Amino acid sequence: MSQSTPLNITLIGAGTIGLSFAALHLDHAFKPGSNPLHLTIYDTRPDIESYVTQTLPTYIPFSFKKLPGHGPTSYSVHINHDDSPHTITFNGDLKSAVSSASIIQEQGPESTSFKIAVWPEIESYCPSDTLLWSSTSGIPASTQCVDMRDPSRLVVVHPYNPPHIMPLLEIVPSPATDPRVIDRTLDFWKNKDRTPIVLKKETKGFVANRLAFALLREAIHLVKEGVASVKDIDDLMTSSMGPRWAVAGIFKSYHAGGGAAGLEGFFKNIGGTVQACWDDGGKVNVEEGWEDDVFRQTRQFYGEVDLTERDTLTRRVLEAVRRD
Amino acid sequence: MSQSTPLNITLIGAGTIGLSFAALHLDHAFKPGSNPLHLTIYDTRPDIESYVTQTLPTYIPFSFKKLPGHGPTSYSVHINHDDSPHTITFNGDLKSAVSSASIIQEQGPESTSFKIAVWPEIESYCPSDTLLWSSTSGIPASTQCVDMRDPSRLVVVHPYNPPHIMPLLEIVPSPATDPRVIDRTLDFWKNKDRTPIVLKKETKGFVANRLAFALLREAIHLVKEGVASVKDIDDLMTSSMGPRWAVAGIFKSYHAGGGAAGLEGFFKNIGGTVQACWDDGGKVNVEEGWEDDVFRQTRQFYGEVDLTERDTLTRRVLEAVRRD
Known part of the structure; x- marks a missing residue:
């Protein structure tokens, strides 16, 4: 990717884990050589915007400037007072939240029915090469993907809390996961200075x-x-x-x-x-x-x-x- | 203890653990405010003297100067080239090795019969207020003490390898151990900036x-x-x-x-x-x-x-x- 190609990441759900992933992605966006990051947060809680903009600075000293415009609220994200190409957008509409994402990270409710239902919807709205990751701590990709048109796209990326600090990511493919999806997932995390470990089999609770x-x-x-x-x-x-x-x-x-x-x-x-x-x-x-x-x-x-x-x-x- | 009261510690056995304890005691002797340390090593292996004087400097940069005199070989121990009050003595005679010790630390063979046999002998040669510690990783004090005249003196002080680095010491009294022995043992280790943890019961393998x-x-x-x-x-x-x-x-x-x-x-x-x-x-x-x-x-x-x-x-x- 060239310096100017933006990286579009969408987080589905911004509870403790989602917020920590937001901190991680934004933190890395400020490292030298990183691409402009457009982070989108899809979360149905009504106070999500104030929750995220008030809590994130307690992790890392980000500040936020509201950007003008219609539609979903966007902020530019800063670590100092300089100009910054990095933005965070709060979008309560799933379709437009995922439609230009290159990575979608799901950490919604830890419920099998939620996850089984959400992936076909996401899959129908997002580009065909978007990486689809679930942060679940226990519902395997093979269970989550049963209603997807293309189950080969989904892989579990299970963090160790809090992911903006802890290097480990357990990469847990289902038997259907495409090896290229695993490779691209590994590349992404290794470039972020993390420790992704691919499990050879799905197992209860992972490792x-x-x-x-x-x-x-x-x-x-x-x-x-x-x-x-x-x-x-x-x-x-x-x-x-x-x-x-x-x-x-x-x-x-x-x-x-x-x-x-x-x-x-x-x-x-x-x-x-x-x-x-x-x-x-x-x-x-x-x-x-x-x-x-x-x-x-x-x-x-x-x-x-x-x-x-x-x-x-x-x-x-x-x-x-x-x-x- | 006043600045000039020497601390006499005798190590029974200087394998991996004994050597690491020697490094720990000598290292602390060089801290400000410490007393002169006279460390005695009782070990029956024939090359013990060269083994200890050659291996210890790989842990901590000690140097040794042979002291004149008859009887067991002694060295002054140095961290730089200054005068040092600290000594290490190699003594193959159990009686004289323990006769003036204020602490005796046993890390001999991990054999029940060895430990049961050695304590009554040690007990008969050492002062009545000497602390008696076993570094065993599994033979409880209540088993080791069965032939002692005064089983209340013995307590297990189980390190986490290597003790010159790892702070933990599991202090495992037998039901017979005198609470004052436990207190004095805790005081010693806390003053050495270690983390002694007293187990409430003897248990297989400790904690x-x-x-x-x-x-x-x-x-x-x-x-x-x-x-x-x-x-x-x-x-x-x-x-x-x-x-x-x-x-x-x-x-x-x-x-x-x-x-x-x-x-x-x-x-x-x-x-x-x-x-x-x-x-x-x-x-x-x-x-x-x-x-x-x-x-x-x-x-x-x-x-x-x-x-x-x-x-x-x-x-x-x-x-x-x-x-x-």
Whole structure:
């Protein structure tokens, strides 16, 4: 794309995730060499315009100037007071919101019927080469696409919250997804300095949540058994596996832990202990009575979490591990 | 303790963990206001002296000057060329190695019989108020202490490897451990800018490993099912949950994820998905046939892990999240 070709991205739904994607796209638009960005937001909530223009600057210091004209309200977007080619438009009409988009990112209600219904409509209004991405955390593309004329266009692009900070994007194609759609999706995100990972199969909950939920289950078990408090477990994580896994994932970590024999040596040395922990491990289930104590401890220790501090520290951690 | 009171620490065993503890203690000895440190290493391997004096400088740029005298070999320890009050002594005689220690840290063979046998011997040679710590990753103090005259003295101080970098120490008392021993142990580590966490109960594998092993089990399951490669899972972790958990543990993270309703809101929103992932989750076991592929992928992706790079990046991450 030449410097002057505008990039048209439409976000379907601007809740927490949509807003964070808006911040991400706008943030990258201001990097040197980027194309003019025309971001369109389609969301049916009545206060969407004030919500977005007031909340986005709490993420990144954007300012907005209303542009003259009829039809949907548009703003130019600024990071300083200079002229800016980047705009954001609030459009409550789905057809015109998507009609010139080169990328459409859907993060509407997490409802199968909504998603099944919305894609054929989007598909009928948008250009034939528009990339169609769903941010769903659990409804696979193969389910969402059942009423589409061309299911090969749809792919799940599941972020790790908040996407304007966290690099991970789980790219989850359905069996019908066109490999060229996957390639174009990967290219887009790699150019945005993100970490897109293509899953080889659709699986319940995708990968990141499944890994985290497995650890969560054990953590709840250990609280329930009175081994450690909610706060103990959190402090323990931030002083050990968190920093470790910011640097190296679990396989690489244990590969190093096994010395010259690597991961095989690790299992040779302590495979018995690993299995014993698994056997003894937390098979707690939702609504089995641990909730009251775990929720109470969590409220008591944390009250309301300061997301600004979390996000500032997370940026610092990501900066610390950049290898380039 | 006054500035001039020496701190005598004896390490029983100087393998990977013992050596890293030696680096930690020596490193802290050079901080302003610290007392002179006399570190004694008791280890039966014949090349222990050259192993320690050659390996420690790869962790932290110490240098060693052999001190004159008879008996066990001692070195003064330096970080620059100035005079230094800090010494390291190699003593192959258990009795004299522990006889003036104020702290004894055991990281000998991970064998129940070794540990049961060594403590009564140590106990008979050392002062009555010496702190007795085992670095074991799995043999509880209540098992180790059975032949001690005074089992109330022993407590497990389980590090997260490598302890000279990772702040976590799991403090795991037996039911017999004297609360004053726990308090003195906590004081010591807090003064060393570490994160000691006292477990309320002895439990198989303690807490950090159990949490990590639970995630490992799910990770192996997802590789085995062909959802993601070893490398995919590692890349996914370093670009999402690793940085997140370096900043906030799992309960605080999901408490923030639930919005105003906190962790309770999180489970109200997606408790069903969490349970579905748990139900579908990885109940793989050791030696069930996944090993060949997982070990092969790990070797192929990583070869030999560069521990220097890992440790440099880990220090940077820990520095990034320091709130003071």
